[in-house]
Amino acid sequence: MKIAFLVGAFPSISETFILNQITHIIDEQHTIDIYASRPQNLTTVHPDVETYQLLDCTQYYPPMPTNYLLRSLKALLLVLKGCLTDPVLIFRSLNVWRYGKQALSFRLLYAVIPFLKQRPTYDVVHCHFGHLGILGSQLRDIGAVQGKLCTTFHAWDITEYLTEAGVDAYRQLFSKGERFLPISHYWQNRLIELGCPAHKITVHHMGIDCDQFLWIARQIQGDEPVQITTVARLVEKKGVEYGIRAIAQLKNCASPVKYSIVGDGPLRDSIEQLITELDVGSMVELVGWKSQDEVIEILNQTHLLLAPSVTGQKGDQEGIPVALMEAMAMGLPVVSTHYSGIPELVEHDVSGFLLPERDPDAIAEKLIYLIEHSERWVKMGQSGRAYVQSHFNINQLTQQLIRIYN
Structure with a gap:
C-alpha cells in the first residue's frame, strides 16, 4: 500500500509514538510519504529518522507566520508563485465560503503547497490529531490528494482544542472521513458524544516495541x-x-x-x-x-x-x-x-x-x-x-x- 501521513511537527522528540507507527509500517513493506510542519530543532532527532531516511520522504508546508499581516503578505507570494503551477488548487484553497476559517487564515493555502507539482493518490491518508483530519479532508475535497481518510484522535484534539474550535468542529470530518481511530475506549465514547458515527470508529492503541x-x-x-x-x-x-x-x-x-x-x-x-x-x-x-x-x-x-x-x-x-x-x-x-x-x-x-x-x-x-x-x-x-x-x-x-x- 501507499500511505500518506499528515502530522504536526516532524520529527518530534515528544511524539515517538507516531514515529514508531511509521517505521513499523515501513517494515511491512508499505510505501509512505509524510506531510508535516518543519520542527524548530532538527539537530536532536530519534536515530530511526536517519535509519529509515524519513526526511527523504517528508515534505514540509511553508512556515506560516503568526502575525496575520506577515502571513497575508507571504500568502500573496505563495498565490503568485503557485498559480504558475496549479492555479485551480490555489484558488480552491482560498474558498472562504466553503472552508471558512481554514481558508480565511490561509492554513489551507499553506498546506496545499506541497501538492502543487502533483496531485498524489494514496491508498490511505492517515492524519494524526483531529485538526489535521480536518485539513486532510479539505485537501482531499479540493483535489490536492486522493485516498481513504483515516484520523487518529489522541486527547488534546478532543479536549483543549475543542474549547477554542467549538464542539461542532469535526462535524464535516465525521461525515466525510472513512475511519476514526481513538487511542482508547475512553476517547471512543467522547467521539460518539461529539456526533461521530459509531460504525466508523475503531479503537486503536499506540504501542511500543x-x-x-x-x-x-x-x-x-x-x-x-x-x-x-x-x-x-x-x-x-x-x-x-x-x-x-x-x-x-x-x-x-x-x-x-x-x-x-x-x-x-x-x-x-x-x-x-x-x-x-x-x-x-x-x-x-x-x-x-x-x-x-x-x-x-x-x-x-x-x-x-x-x-x-x-x-x-x-x-x-x-x-x-x-x-x-x-x-x-x-x-x-x-x-x-x-x-x-x-x-x-x-x-x-x-x-x-x-x-x-x-x-x-x-x-x-x-x-x-x-x-x-x-x-x-x-x-x-x-x-x-x-x-x-x-x-x-x-x-x-x-x-x-x-x-x-x-
Missing part, C-alpha cells in the same frame, strides 16, 4: 535509596508538581528516596522554584531531556515509575502515556492517575496504583506503601509486562492497523 525494553526484576540492593523516576515533558498535564509535593512528604521515610525527573519543557523554571521552596533539592533531580537509549539506562536503575498526570486548565488531558508502557514493559511498578485512557493500561493494585488527580497526599501514601512492601514489586512488574505485550505491542498493532487500512 517490547523487544527494545528488557524486563528486570526490581529489588533493593543493600542500603541503596529507592529510586523513583518520572519521564515527561515539563508541561501542566504531566502533573510533575504533584509528584514533587508527594516526594516532599517522604523526607522522613524509613528508606532513603531519590526522585529523578527526565524531560524538559516550559515549566522547568517554576519546577526548579518549587524544589527550592519545598527544600527537596537533595532528593529531587531534574535530569533534563535524554535520548531513548539514555532513558532506558535510567529506567534500568529505577525501582518505581511515577506518572501523576492531570487535566490542564484548558481541559487538555493525556492519552495513554508511552512512558508508562515502556516502564511497565521493563518490569516497573507504576503509580499514576485514574483518568483518561490510563486505566486501560494500568490495572489498579495489579501492575500499579491509580489515584485521583492533583492529590500529592494519595501519591505519597501509595509510594510509602510500595517502599514498605517491596516484595510485591516483582509480581507487579510481571503483570505490567504481560499486559503491555498483550495489548500495546507495536508489532501486533501494526498488523491490526493494516487490516483497518484495507
Whole structure:
C-alpha cells in the first residue's frame, strides 16, 4: 500500500509514538510519504529518522507566520508563485465560503503547497490529531490528494482544542472521513458524544516495541535509596508538581528516596522554584531531556515509575502515556492517575496504583506503601509486562492497523 501521513511537527522528540507507527509500517513493506510542519530543532532527532531516511520522504508546508499581516503578505507570494503551477488548487484553497476559517487564515493555502507539482493518490491518508483530519479532508475535497481518510484522535484534539474550535468542529470530518481511530475506549465514547458515527470508529492503541525494553526484576540492593523516576515533558498535564509535593512528604521515610525527573519543557523554571521552596533539592533531580537509549539506562536503575498526570486548565488531558508502557514493559511498578485512557493500561493494585488527580497526599501514601512492601514489586512488574505485550505491542498493532487500512 501507499500511505500518506499528515502530522504536526516532524520529527518530534515528544511524539515517538507516531514515529514508531511509521517505521513499523515501513517494515511491512508499505510505501509512505509524510506531510508535516518543519520542527524548530532538527539537530536532536530519534536515530530511526536517519535509519529509515524519513526526511527523504517528508515534505514540509511553508512556515506560516503568526502575525496575520506577515502571513497575508507571504500568502500573496505563495498565490503568485503557485498559480504558475496549479492555479485551480490555489484558488480552491482560498474558498472562504466553503472552508471558512481554514481558508480565511490561509492554513489551507499553506498546506496545499506541497501538492502543487502533483496531485498524489494514496491508498490511505492517515492524519494524526483531529485538526489535521480536518485539513486532510479539505485537501482531499479540493483535489490536492486522493485516498481513504483515516484520523487518529489522541486527547488534546478532543479536549483543549475543542474549547477554542467549538464542539461542532469535526462535524464535516465525521461525515466525510472513512475511519476514526481513538487511542482508547475512553476517547471512543467522547467521539460518539461529539456526533461521530459509531460504525466508523475503531479503537486503536499506540504501542511500543517490547523487544527494545528488557524486563528486570526490581529489588533493593543493600542500603541503596529507592529510586523513583518520572519521564515527561515539563508541561501542566504531566502533573510533575504533584509528584514533587508527594516526594516532599517522604523526607522522613524509613528508606532513603531519590526522585529523578527526565524531560524538559516550559515549566522547568517554576519546577526548579518549587524544589527550592519545598527544600527537596537533595532528593529531587531534574535530569533534563535524554535520548531513548539514555532513558532506558535510567529506567534500568529505577525501582518505581511515577506518572501523576492531570487535566490542564484548558481541559487538555493525556492519552495513554508511552512512558508508562515502556516502564511497565521493563518490569516497573507504576503509580499514576485514574483518568483518561490510563486505566486501560494500568490495572489498579495489579501492575500499579491509580489515584485521583492533583492529590500529592494519595501519591505519597501509595509510594510509602510500595517502599514498605517491596516484595510485591516483582509480581507487579510481571503483570505490567504481560499486559503491555498483550495489548500495546507495536508489532501486533501494526498488523491490526493494516487490516483497518484495507
